[in-house]
Amino acid sequence: MKIRTFGLQFKEGLIGLWRNRVMSLASIGSVTAVLLVLGLSLVLIVNVNSIAEYVESSVEIKVFLIDELDSSQVETIGAKIKQLEGIKEITFESKEQALEKYKKQLGNNNNLLEGLEGENNPLPSSYIVKVEDPNTIGDTAGKISAFEGVEEVTYGKDVVDRLLKSTYMIRIVGSILIGILALISIFIISNTIKLTVAARRKEINIMKFVGATDGFIRLPFVIEGLVLGLIGAVLSSGMLVALYNYFYSIMGRNFGSFFILVSSSLAPFNQTMYNTSLVLLAVGVFIGIIGSAVSLRKFLNV
Amino acid sequence: MIILNGVTKKYPSGTIALNGINIEIHKGEFVFFVGPSGAGKSTLIKLLMREQVATSGTIMIDGIDIATLKRRQIPHLRRKLGVVFQDFRLLNNKTVFENVAFAMQIVESSKREIVRQVPRVLSLVGLGDKAGAYPAQLSGGEQQRVSLARAIVNNPPILIADEPTGNLDPDTAWEIMKLLKEINHRGTTVIMATHARDIVNYMRQRVVTLEKGRITRDQERGGYGLED
Numbered sequence: 001m002k003i004r005t006f007g008l009q010f011k012e013g014l015i016g017l018w019r020n021r022v023m024s025l026a027s028i029g030s031v032t033a034v035l036l037v038l039g040l041s042l043v044l045i046v047n048v049n050s051i052a053e054y055v056e057s058s059v060e061i062k063v064f065l066i067d068e069l070d071s072s073q074v075e076t077i078g079a080k081i082k083q084l085e086g087i088k089e090i091t092f093e094s095k096e097q098a099l100e101k102y103k104k105q106l107g108n109n110n111n112l113l114e115g116l117e118g119e120n121n122p123l124p125s126s127y128i129v130k131v132e133d134p135n136t137i138g139d140t141a142g143k144i145s146a147f148e149g150v151e152e153v154t155y156g157k158d159v160v161d162r163l164l165k166s167t168y169m170i171r172i173v174g175s176i177l178i179g180i181l182a183l184i185s186i187f188i189i190s191n192t193i194k195l196t197v198a199a200r201r202k203e204i205n206i207m208k209f210v211g212a213t214d215g216f217i218r219l220p221f222v223i224e225g226l227v228l229g230l231i232g233a234v235l236s237s238g239m240l241v242a243l244y245n246y247f248y249s250i251m252g253r254n255f256g257s258f259f260i261l262v263s264s265s266l267a268p269f270n271q272t273m274y275n276t277s278l279v280l281l282a283v284g285v286f287i288g289i290i291g292s293a294v295s296l297r298k299f300l301n302v
Numbered sequence: 303m304i305i306l307n308g309v310t311k312k313y314p315s316g317t318i319a320l321n322g323i324n325i326e327i328h329k330g331e332f333v334f335f336v337g338p339s340g341a342g343k344s345t346l347i348k349l350l351m352r353e354q355v356a357t358s359g360t361i362m363i364d365g366i367d368i369a370t371l372k373r374r375q376i377p378h379l380r381r382k383l384g385v386v387f388q389d390f391r392l393l394n395n396k397t398v399f400e401n402v403a404f405a406m407q408i409v410e411s412s413k414r415e416i417v418r419q420v421p422r423v424l425s426l427v428g429l430g431d432k433a434g435a436y437p438a439q440l441s442g443g444e445q446q447r448v449s450l451a452r453a454i455v456n457n458p459p460i461l462i463a464d465e466p467t468g469n470l471d472p473d474t475a476w477e478i479m480k481l482l483k484e485i486n487h488r489g490t491t492v493i494m495a496t497h498a499r500d501i502v503n504y505m506r507q508r509v510v511t512l513e514k515g516r517i518t519r520d521q522e523r524g525g526y527g528l529e530d
Binding site for chain 2: 002004005008202203205206207208209210211212213214216
């Protein structure tokens with residue numbers, strides 16, 4: 001097909017969109033909705049994954065000890081841990097140190113912890129263990145938890161697993177929602193194009209007997225679907241960037257330096273938005289073309 | 303150029319529209335297909351244009367069995383056939399020039415070719431001064447001439463006219479016939495289905511009579527020959 005022909009048919013496609021303005025708007029709205037949900041899910045998943053990775057990289061095992069141990073028993077446990085393979089570093093944190101640390105974390109709200117000093121201190125003492133190889137962390141944690149006097153062992157993996165479980169839910173719910181919305185968009189787009197097909201029935205008939213190829217006749221309708229998808233993609237990308245920006249500014253205002261700290265574990269803003277927009281663009285175009293393909297199969301028997 | 307061999311068309315409803323048609327049409331011929339409504343004239347044209355496929359028998363156009371054409375090859379068959387209908391089938395939102403140019407755009411002619419060829423064809427059909435008019439501003443005869451111009455603008459070797467004078471008064475009909483004859487003289491094969499007894503009798507061309515899906519008469523320089 002020649003470029004000039006393409007230009008001609010492109011114009012026809014746009015004319016078709018304008019002719020059914022209301023339906024075109026409905027189509028664009030529905031495509032935008034699908035892509036926005038898709039974009040939000042993607043951004044959420046990307047970020048949770050990024051946080052999970054961050055947590056996983058700061059691998060250390062916390063070994064909480066039961067309260068009733070005397071200092072020699074505590075030391076014995078420390079020695080036993082040191083004897084395990086691949087241990088990089090081990091530090092002891094007493095109940096008092098744990099409380100101090102907690103107070104610092106709470107900052108201005110540390111009066112909540114008043115009266116918990118000494119006898120009343122609910123926090124356990126613990127060993128903080130770092131391993132050489134993050135991959136062995138599960139094994140090592142398992143061995144330590146079997147030691148006598150150890151109340152509980154936690155390590156990054158727990159948090160990571162919990163986070164990954166939550167992305168699983170986002171994926172499932174997101175996929176279902178996206179699937180339903182995509183079907184609705186395809187339906188609306190195909191009906192929009194059906195209207196153009198009906199309006200151009202006579203023209204299509206003439207094209208057929210003058211010897212237009214199927215591709216030539218279909219092109220304007222494919223373009224129509226494509227443009228609907230593209231506009232939806234651009235709108236939803238714009239909204240997503242705006243929403244994400246808004247989220248950042250709100251978090252920054254309310255949580256200040258804490259958020260800046262946390263945000264280093266989030267996915268990088270520009271990179272994420274760029275990738276997500278590309279995905280939205282591709283999916284938008286895909287939905288548009290499927291929508292027009294459906295209408296062409298159903299209504300345009302050339 | 304066109305050879306029909308034992309062509310039968312049976313519709314799913316059981317109607318046999320054409321029954322064992324054998325006919326040969328040579329290059330440059332002018333052929334009338336006459337016969338009462340329902341005799342199979344329209345079906346024959348639909349088969350030639352490959353809008354429908356014969357139930358049995360073969361149709362050869364330019365040495366090609368058109369039943370074997372793949373879907374994407376059909377447009378190229380149709381480019382060999384110019385068609386004119388009783389109801390003109392013009393696009394009312396396009397000017398005369400655009401209506402004719404449309405046929406050239408479809409076969410992807412260049413802008414230069416279009417600008418050169420369209421006025422030439424319009425003046426051939428006597429509408430050189432109406433290029434900017436819209437179909438609604440034209441008389442029936444003029445509209446049919448536009449559709450004739452559109453049919454021949456791509457220089458097809460065969461022109462098929464399905465009742466081209468059916469909606470026109472006798473004087474206008476004669477003008478269209480003169481044009482068809484002119485086009486035929488330039489070497490185009492013309493196939494015309496019609497009811498117009500006077501025209502057929504006057505033109506003295508080959509007349510093929512169809513009745514109930516069969517050819518009952520095929521006469522060189524014939525007349526209409528049927529009682530209405």
